Amino acid sequence: MVKRLWILFILALIAALAGDFYMHPHNKFEIANYRFFNAIFGFASCVAIVIVSKVLGVFLKRKENYYKEVREDE
Amino acid sequence: MNSILGLMSPSFFMLIGALLIPFMPKHIRVPFVLMIPVMALVRVWQMPVGEDLISLNIAGFNIRPAFAHAYSHIFGTIFCIASFGGALFGLMQSRRIETSAAFLYGGSALGVTFSGDFISLFIYWELMAIGSTLIIFVSDQKNSMQAGMRYALIHFLGGVILMTGIIGQIMLTGTATLVPFEAHTSLLLPEYGLDLNGIIMWLILIGILINAAAPPMSAWIADSYPKSSPFGAVFLSAFTTKTAVFVLLTLFAGTQLLIYIGLFMVFYGIIYAMLENDMRKILSYSIINQVGFMIIGIGIGTTMALNGTAMHAFAHIVYKALLFMSAGSVLYMTGKSKFTELGGLCRTMKLTMVCGIIGAFSISAFPLTSGFITKSMIVSAVMKEELEMVWYLLMAASAGAFLYVGLKFPWFVFFGKDSGMRPDEPPFNMKLAMILFSLLCIIPGIPGLAEKTIYQMLPVVPDYVVYDKEHVISQLQLLLFAALAFFLMLPMLKRTDTISLDFDWFYRGLGHYVVSALYYIGRFPARIGLIVAKKIMKKWLKLFTKIYSPEGLLARSWSLGATVMWTGTFLGIYLVIYYITPN
Numbered sequence: 331m332v333k334r335l336w337i338l339f340i341l342a343l344i345a346a347l348a349g350d351f352y353m354h355p356h357n358k359f360e361i362a363n364y365r366f367f368n369a370i371f372g373f374a375s376c377v378a379i380v381i382v383s384k385v386l387g388v389f390l391k392r393k394e395n396y397y398k399e400v401r402e403d404e
Numbered sequence: 405m406n407s408i409l410g411l412m413s414p415s416f417f418m419l420i421g422a423l424l425i426p427f428m429p430k431h432i433r434v435p436f437v438l439m440i441p442v443m444a445l446v447r448v449w450q451m452p453v454g455e456d457l458i459s460l461n462i463a464g465f466n467i468r469p470a471f472a473h474a475y476s477h478i479f480g481t482i483f484c485i486a487s488f489g490g491a492l493f494g495l496m497q498s499r500r501i502e503t504s505a506a507f508l509y510g511g512s513a514l515g516v517t518f519s520g521d522f523i524s525l526f527i528y529w530e531l532m533a534i535g536s537t538l539i540i541f542v543s544d545q546k547n548s549m550q551a552g553m554r555y556a557l558i559h560f561l562g563g564v565i566l567m568t569g570i571i572g573q574i575m576l577t578g579t580a581t582l583v584p585f586e587a588h589t590s591l592l593l594p595e596y597g598l599d600l601n602g603i604i605m606w607l608i609l610i611g612i613l614i615n616a617a618a619p620p621m622s623a624w625i626a627d628s629y630p631k632s633s634p635f636g637a638v639f640l641s642a643f644t645t646k647t648a649v650f651v652l653l654t655l656f657a658g659t660q661l662l663i664y665i666g667l668f669m670v671f672y673g674i675i676y677a678m679l680e681n682d683m684r685k686i687l688s689y690s691i692i693n694q695v696g697f698m699i700i701g702i703g704i705g706t707t708m709a710l711n712g713t714a715m716h717a718f719a720h721i722v723y724k725a726l727l728f729m730s731a732g733s734v735l736y737m738t739g740k741s742k743f744t745e746l747g748g749l750c751r752t753m754k755l756t757m758v759c760g761i762i763g764a765f766s767i768s769a770f771p772l773t774s775g776f777i778t779k780s781m782i783v784s785a786v787m788k789e790e791l792e793m794v795w796y797l798l799m800a801a802s803a804g805a806f807l808y809v810g811l812k813f814p815w816f817v818f819f820g821k822d823s824g825m826r827p828d829e830p831p832f833n834m835k836l837a838m839i840l841f842s843l844l845c846i847i848p849g850i851p852g853l854a855e856k857t858i859y860q861m862l863p864v865v866p867d868y869v870v871y872d873k874e875h876v877i878s879q880l881q882l883l884l885f886a887a888l889a890f891f892l893m894l895p896m897l898k899r900t901d902t903i904s905l906d907f908d909w910f911y912r913g914l915g916h917y918v919v920s921a922l923y924y925i926g927r928f929p930a931r932i933g934l935i936v937a938k939k940i941m942k943k944w945l946k947l948f949t950k951i952y953s954p955e956g957l958l959a960r961s962w963s964l965g966a967t968v969m970w971t972g973t974f975l976g977i978y979l980v981i982y983y984i985t986p987n
């Protein structure tokens with residue numbers, strides 16, 4: 331089941347990439363008109379977001395009852 | 405009767421409803437709460453643009469509580485729809501005090517939308533804060549009381565700042581009429597904002613931005629909304645931030661600073677949602693992300709950007725309410741809200757899952773949903789103004805939005821690791837509300853239908869074409885490859901049982917330490933003060949006993965003769981004074 335879903339998903343990815351050959355992007359920004367720009371950009375930005383949030387998580391994450399612990403100090 | 409009705413702002417229907425609901429038995433209340441938003445909606449569409457229905461003169465100020473601005477209709481319509489959906493969702497389950505508070509809240513949000521002057525705007529603004537605080541107070545969730553308190557403090561602080569600005573504005577201009585500030589493209593420069601005009605504008609802007617969850621005051625959404633009941637959250641997600649968007653749209657269109665504030669909010673929402681474990685907290689963070697898009701649109705200020713902002717607010721309220729309904733159904737049926745405790749619910753909650761996915765795809769701007777049309781319009785407006793960096797960041801944020809809520813919410817709740825729970829579907833009315841809002845997400849997304857529905861509510865009907873080949877393919881590529889990133893990095897996204905520090909640490913953490921420190925430092929002088937105060941009190945008490953006690957100077961009974969003597973003396977003195985004074 332999971333395997334079949336993966337195959338379906340990969341087919342959808344390929345279809346989306348293939349779509350690139352049938353369109354003529356008319357964006358004002360040049361980089362955005364490169365082939366597969368959206369696919370690469372979408373993937374890369376998500377990887378970047380996950381990594382940045384992982385790094386920030388090291389500093390920002392606290393235990394579930396963090397604020398209660400503060401209150402119990404008194 | 406007809407003439408009185410003809411003068412009423414749409415908000416009155418909701419406010420009167422809010423007053424009556426607590427006194428109604430259930431069989432009357434049920435049709436009543438569904439009827440009220442419909443009546444208000446009819447009234448919204450009877451409001452003429454740019455014309456006062458009533459104009460009162462109170463204390464020399466022109467009060468205009470029934471006035472439609474250019475974007476009042478689209479915001480008013482969606483506020484009525486949200487009230488209807490929220491009422492239907494909690495029709496049988498919601499406590500009546502909660503429904504009443506929700507109508508007060510929704511009604512005053514409508515009131516803000518149809519305020520023609522600063523004074524009625526401010527009154528509705530504060531009523532909104534009261535209604536929403538009540539919703540959090542009456543919630544059945546843990547710690548809702550403390551969260552409600554923090555929520556109220558933030559909003560009344562914002563209210564005071566706004567009021568100070570409004571008073572200044574009225575003193576300066578001599579009128580309370582709501583007129584747009586000129587576009588302040590120079591607002592980023594430090595030399596601006598030092599004169600009186602600037603300070604007043606800053607105060608009003610800050611007061612509104614606090615309600616829009618702009619930085620640094622962003623933490624209140626994720627702190628308070630998840631503490632409301634499953635039904636209250638549907639209302640909460642709709643009104644406060646979107647009325648702030650409406651007022652910014654009306655007063656501050658084209659203020660460049662807002663572009664940068666919006667960008668910050670977009671990424672703030674994504675990052676914090678990525679770190680979060682509670683499903684309703686994720687949805688709360690995604691409100692900030694989506695409002696960020698709208699605020700960028702306002703900052704750009706072109707007709708296309710403003711249209712996109714108004715439409716995005718419309719679509720956003722629908723899919724965000726739908727997401728909160730789906731999450732609320734899960735919470736209602738399982739009592740759980742954390743990803744670490746949920747998972748695998750797709751086996752029994754099929755309808756809730758489908759509706760949740762529709763909402764999630766709509767917020768991710770998938771083609772064939774309402775979000776695709778409205779978000780595209782803002783992003784296109786950015787491109788049209790050639791703000792290249794902003795455009796790239798928004799594209800990245802669109803992909804990120806799919807990642808953190810479009811995939812993360814359905815995945816960890818309905819799929820993922822099986823929690824072993826097999827809850828039933830929610831009750832009938834909750835299902836009906838979800839189906840209705842799912843349709844509202846899909847219908848405007850069908851090619852050709854947006855032009856006939858949402859476009860028609862805008863002051864200037866846009867000629868923007870969403871469904872061109874390039875746009876659809878690019879968007880699909882962007883989202884599908886974001887999904888690929890999600891599934892490949894799934895091991896890295898393992899949920900942890902944590903909360904994230906935010907700006908609210910300054911008043912929940914640091915504030916607490918400061919108060920405790922002051923308590924310890926202050927104990928010694930306080931004790932001395934107490935001793936001194938006690939001595940002084942004792943002295944005074946003695947004096948008072950002397951005068952007022954039953955045997956005291958003023959209370960003991962006097963003999964009749966003495967009384968007559970004193971009366972005679974005073975009358976004599978009076979007579980003498982009467983003769984002495986000339987005339």
